[in-house]
Amino acid sequence: MRNNDGVTHVIDDLQWRDLIALSTDLDALRAELARGPMTLYCGFDPTAPSLHFGHLTQILTVRRLQLAGNRPLGLVGGATGLIGDPRETSERQLHPRETVAAWVERIRAQVEPLLDFTGEYAARMVNNLDWTAELSALDFLRDIGKHFRVNKMIAKDAVSARLNSDAGISYTEFSYQILQGLDYLELFRRYGCRLQTGGSDQWGNLTAGTDLIHRMEGESVHLLATPLVVDANGQKIGKSTGGGNVWLDPEMTSPYAFYQYLINIEDASVGMFLRRFTFLDREEIMALEKETAERPSARAAQRRLAEEVTRLVHGETETRQAIDASQALFGRGDLSSLNAGTLRAALSEAGLGQVPALGTVAELFRTSGLSSSLGDARRTIAEGGAYINNQRVADGDAVVERSELLHGRWLVLRRGKRTVAGLELAAE
Template sequence: MMKLNKLNKNLIQEFLWRGLIHNTTYSKKIKNEKITLYTGFDPTSKSLHIGNLVAIIMLIHFKRSGNKIISVIGGGTGMIGDPSGKNSERIIIKKESLQKNIKNLKKQLSFFLDSNEILNNYEWFKKTLFLDFAKDIGKYFTINYMLSKDSIKKRISKKNSISFTEFTYQLFQAYDFLYLYKKKNCSLQIGGSDQWGNITSGIELIRKKLGRKVNGLTFPLITKLDGSKFGKTEKGDNIWIDPNFTSPYEFYQFWINISDDQAKKYIKIYTFLKKEEIKEIIFFHEKNPNLKLIQKKIASEITIFVHGNKIFEKIKFISNILFKKEKILTNLSKNDIKSIYENIPHKNLFIDINFKIPILDLLVNKSNFIKSKKEAIRHLKCNSILINKKIIKENFFLKKKDLISESYVLLQKGKKNFFMIKFNFLFLTHL
């Protein structure tokens, strides 16, 4: 049986070592006590992403230490929209879309947490009248205090407008904390570093209204390579938990391809490995960085955590085929080829059985694997385009005889980018 430790300096020290604390109200004098804590999840998309995984991992750390955890899906606050980290007004989500998102997020969270640990704040907001809320909650916040929050100051300083709706968001999140404190004895809220203003508003509300001290703790935001945060309504490439948004293969490859600096940081944040084991992996990685030992360990741990061991073993098999030159695609079974197709970026095409496709048309128009003919020509001249793992030239035409298992073709750009097409044949009568 796992030994449970109370919330104490050791747990906080471990969070500090793992780089999981950005800010906290905890003082050096931490009581040895079990607590109830919560964090919120914004249902502005159908799926959670790897930024949300940090919150889930934090909850699990707390739970393993004997504390009670609560995750709150913002079915109520999601109707408003959090202005934190936003340069412009959020688009209001339609009620039907919001309900679908809530359902999907609850299903995803249930994979990591017990269902009785997952709440929806719409359940308490639907019973709250605006006049009562303004009187009972609004009176504890001055306009000056609300304007002092970074999420508000940044919007105004950039000369962007902010609606009354988003301006009051911090009051609703503060009420979440108050409600959970009164109903569940919840004394700690955790969240990403952009939530510090909302969290401290909750702490302030409980102090003023009830005369009680509660705490807040934030962890650093995980950012993309361009420095922007992983966000559900942001444009660009997010790494999603839902395999329909980010395939398990793409998910695994994301971690394999992170830099050494990122890997040394993420192995502490995204795995539950002990300090000694992490130090050992980093030590051997630095002796031979080309082996990418840290990246491989993170990729395996987090892929199993999110998608399960069975999917991970399939991804390892696929990666071994794609990245090992000695593997011959034509020797694979049809089921193996189908498995590769389903787990990497792909497209299904209908075509005449007597097709003859120029390589540029295949790369750009038929597959959208490469964005433009100019880019495709450049890669072809550099010998970085492969068809079924063989380098091809600009004069290449794809024909039926080139297909694997009579239906598939594997496109490759450089060493890491793969795309597969499945051809379905139309038998046309030519007059």
């Protein structure tokens, strides 16, 4: 059911969660939200086979607006994905049409579970290829292009950066903002859409739509841009310590690795992550922030963050497996209860090597890198600090049997309480 207080105060909640960086007229938007259900949209371009963690900012902002009694449109850009928005550095690679079409379906499947497609405020997925595929070049230039002024287009940050670089910018990428403007116009005409959300780094593209609607329809519509989310070092979220994206696709970033990324968020950022990426209420978030300040070693905020967001993206079963794996790897759970995929993902994060054959305990500890030499391994074993599959080992010369392999493939080696490595028996 629609809650009038929720609609009136959703802007306050977004502000408290620091999710509003830029807007067209926040007071006007607040007033229109209070008058009745608003249709809004956010677009996602299939420029890769998966969305990454940073995209959750937009999806969850749309969800918050839907929960407040508004109707969201999730746009996957089958047309704009063929071009890609301009980057400040270089031209994007153009992917084959069949590839982009396949990515459209993959991204649609990632967005849909995070929105509600039932009831009075049901979401709808749309594809901008539906209104651009049959549009001729002449009609595009005559009906849409004539409403754009080149002097304004080249002033946009990404465009101006490229114009002043050796790389320059192609007409293809230069035209991206016209296509995005056309999206807002079409959604305004088809569904009465009056709000677009996006990242603050997309502001130039976002305003293309409001300007076009004003010129062609004489209407003033709304924009709301979220800030970029960066960690304490100023690095954009979604980047792992290895420099790659943290993807929403479980085949590209396992649920375990996703969970670990979140549980390792630094104390200085965890409050911000809780506000922007969970639906916990203010009181609980503030209590977790207080606990982080008073007992940082407990990492209660990080554990709650990792559990909440992993459950949103990957569901209850994968979240429980990730939690169980995180505990079992360090001796606080049953390794044999983990499924093969979760165990392999956990060991890959910890450090996974291969061995052509099984050998003695000491040899395996040296091979895994947990010990620098056979002598070092034997000292660790003698001191009671060596474990295989969470069982303390006492004889460095004992030969590990195939029956000890988890899922017939892996061993979990641990030195002390917190240093873990995995070994996989190579296929014969």
